[in-house]
Amino acid sequence: MTTRQTPLMRAARFVGDLGNPFYEEERHRDVWNEASAFGLQLALVTALLFATVSIWIVGRPALPYVEIGLVLTGAVGGLTILYAQRLGVDVLAPQRLQRARMIPLAVLVVALLAGILHADATSWSWSTAAGTVTGILVVAGAIVLARRFARPDQPSD
Numbered sequence: 001m002t003t004r005q006t007p008l009m010r011a012a013r014f015v016g017d018l019g020n021p022f023y024e025e026e027r028h029r030d031v032w033n034e035a036s037a038f039g040l041q042l043a044l045v046t047a048l049l050f051a052t053v054s055i056w057i058v059g060r061p062a063l064p065y066v067e068i069g070l071v072l073t074g075a076v077g078g079l080t081i082l083y084a085q086r087l088g089v090d091v092l093a094p095q096r097l098q099r100a101r102m103i104p105l106a107v108l109v110v111a112l113l114a115g116i117l118h119a120d121a122t123s124w125s126w127s128t129a130a131g132t133v134t135g136i137l138v139v140a141g142a143i144v145l146a147r148r149f150a151r152p153d154q155p156s157d
Helices: 007-015 026-057 060-086 099-119 126-149
Strands: none
Touching: 007 060, 026 060, 026 099, 060 099
16 A cells, blocks of 8 residues: 655655665564553553652642643654555554453553542643533544544545
């Protein structure tokens, strides 16, 4: 399959150094793919764990840093998924996700959200609640649109 060189694909080739002769040997590619998957998952879980511990220990002063960390972590994860989708791979397909594996992650996310609500309890208002609901709806809508327009059998590019 040929892939149009969109800015995302050009950036990925540059950042990942994908033209490097290292990738010409199949075993190197396989090992590096597994190592990269492990590293990405470890970075995502570590970022969530760090954010959760920070918000519960430091409290409200950590809130802006936790929020920035979550935005950056979400952007990295989102761009990774988008890259795979651009190459025709749906990494979010239900058959790929193991529900039991997601339980500890879900518990971590709930603890993080509870910590954020606890740390920000003094400034919580109806407008904050409306903003939160709006943000959740926008993200959910973006996920639905991304899944609709990036089918594995119909590559985006």
